[in-house]
Amino acid sequence: MxxxxxxxxxxxxxxxxxxxxxxxxxxxxxxxxxxxxxxxxxxxxxxxxxxxxxxxxxxxxxxxxxxxxxxxxxxxxxxxxxxxxxxxxxxxxxxxxxxxxxxxxxxxxxxxxxxxxxxxxxxxxxxxxxxxxxxxxxxxxxxxxxxxxxxxxxxxxxxxxxxxxRGGDGSPLGIPEPPSVLHRPAVHQATGMISVQLDVSMQEALLCLRAHAYGSERPLGEVAEDVVARRLRFRNDPTDDFTDDFDDDGSGPNSPDGGKG
Known part of the structure; x- marks a missing residue:
């Protein structure tokens, strides 16, 4: 009922x-x-x-x-x-x-x-x-x-x-445990990296990641993978109180610093 x-x-x-x-x-x-x-x-x-x-x-x-x-x-x-x-x-x-x-x-x-x-x-x-x-x-x-x-x-x-x-007869339910392996690991990792890059909380970092995904009309996971691969780096502009520069391909493995920045 x-x-x-x-x-x-x-x-x-x-x-x-x-x-x-x-x-x-x-x-x-x-x-x-x-x-x-x-x-x-x-x-x-x-x-x-x-x-x-x-x-x-x-x-x-x-x-x-x-x-x-x-x-x-x-x-x-x-x-x-x-x-x-x-x-x-x-x-x-x-x-x-x-x-x-x-x-x-x-x-x-x-x-x-x-x-x-x-x-x-x-x-x-x-x-x-x-x-x-x-x-x-x-x-x-x-x-x-x-x-x-x-x-x-x-x-x-x-x-x-x-x-x-488990059912009343001891048989297992057809419901799995909550996943221990995340389907969106890049998002979690990218959020942490952006948090460090911008010196903001994890929640603010996720908002920045979402804003860039929305602005570029790309899935969040795809943008996160670029951050993890260092093809995309978030930077605070010191001339603006709240400006994020999105440096696409500026710090990837083919950049002058080899993607170490």
């Missing part, structure tokens, strides 16, 4: 049952099919910085939208994580432009029409977010809301409660 009082569908009941089976593979395709969604993505928060890390996405559009939100640092998923409440926007055309000024046009270019995000967590504890891309008719019915909410609740319990990783 979902919190809204709507009984979950038979399809979602089967999905939840399979969470208690040691079923290998990515279940996102099955979730999308049951929810009648264009796509589904599950993102977890890992590390001391609580960085969003993708775990399961289907199809590729979901992965690209997840990466877009991560690059921009705005959108329904970041809002759901911040507030701990679902963010339901099944028609992005109806969202005020000032709410997500960078995301809305980029989402339209991707072909994403509507998004509903359900946080994974209890109270102040956040472990991740379930993102559901709405289908082309830009509607999400009461049954879909109930099913998505039930799935988010089940995943929250599985990730928060170690004892919930």
């Amino acid at each position: 979902a919190e809204s009082g709507t009984v979950i569908s038979d399809g979602m009941a089967e999905v939840l049952r399979r969470l208690h089976l040691d079923a290998p593979g990515d279940p996102a395709a099955a979730w999308a099919r049951v929810l009648g969604a264009e796509g589904v993505a599950l993102t977890l928060l890992v590390g001391a910085e609580r960085t969003p890390e993708p775990l399961w996405c289907h199809p590729e559009l979901s992965a690209r939208f997840d990466e877009l939100q991560f690059t921009l640092g705005e959108g329904p998923a970041p809002d759901a994580i911040r507030t701990g409440s679902p963010v339901l926007e099944p028609d992005l055309d109806r969202v005020r432009p000032e709410r997500w000024p960078a995301l809305l046009s980029a989402a339209a270019e991707l072909g994403v029409h509507g998004v509903c995000c359900f946080p994974l967590g209890i109270g102040a504890i956040r472990v991740g977010v379930l993102t559901v891309l709405c289908d082309g008719d830009r509607r999400m019915g009461e049954q879909q809301y109930a099913d998505a909410g039930a799935l988010a609740a089940a995943l929250t319990g599985a990730f928060l409660g170690g004892d919930l990783r």
Whole structure:
């Protein structure tokens, strides 16, 4: 039974049952099919910085939208994580432009029409977010809301409660541990390097990285790889209180200092 009082569908009941089976593979395709969604993505928060890390996405559009939100640092998923409440926007055309000024046009270019995000967590504890891309008719019915909410609740319990990783018969759940290997290691490393280069906090360094990715219309991970490879260096301009120079190819391995600067 979902919190809204709507009984979950038979399809979602089967999905939840399979969470208690040691079923290998990515279940996102099955979730999308049951929810009648264009796509589904599950993102977890890992590390001391609580960085969003993708775990399961289907199809590729979901992965690209997840990466877009991560690059921009705005959108329904970041809002759901911040507030701990679902963010339901099944028609992005109806969202005020000032709410997500960078995301809305980029989402339209991707072909994403509507998004509903359900946080994974209890109270102040956040472990991740379930993102559901709405289908082309830009509607999400009461049954879909109930099913998505039930799935988010089940995943929250599985990730928060170690004892919930095993079923009543002792069999392992089909839910993995939060990833120990980061999918976005270059972003973490680049953030640390920029923090040193600009003498700012890690949070400010990530904002600078995001700003450059947005300004250059490139994925955050791609820009981070340039920083790590020393093809891109962030510098404070001493003539300006807050100016970042982006020295592309100025300190890479072919530079005069051999990329050691």
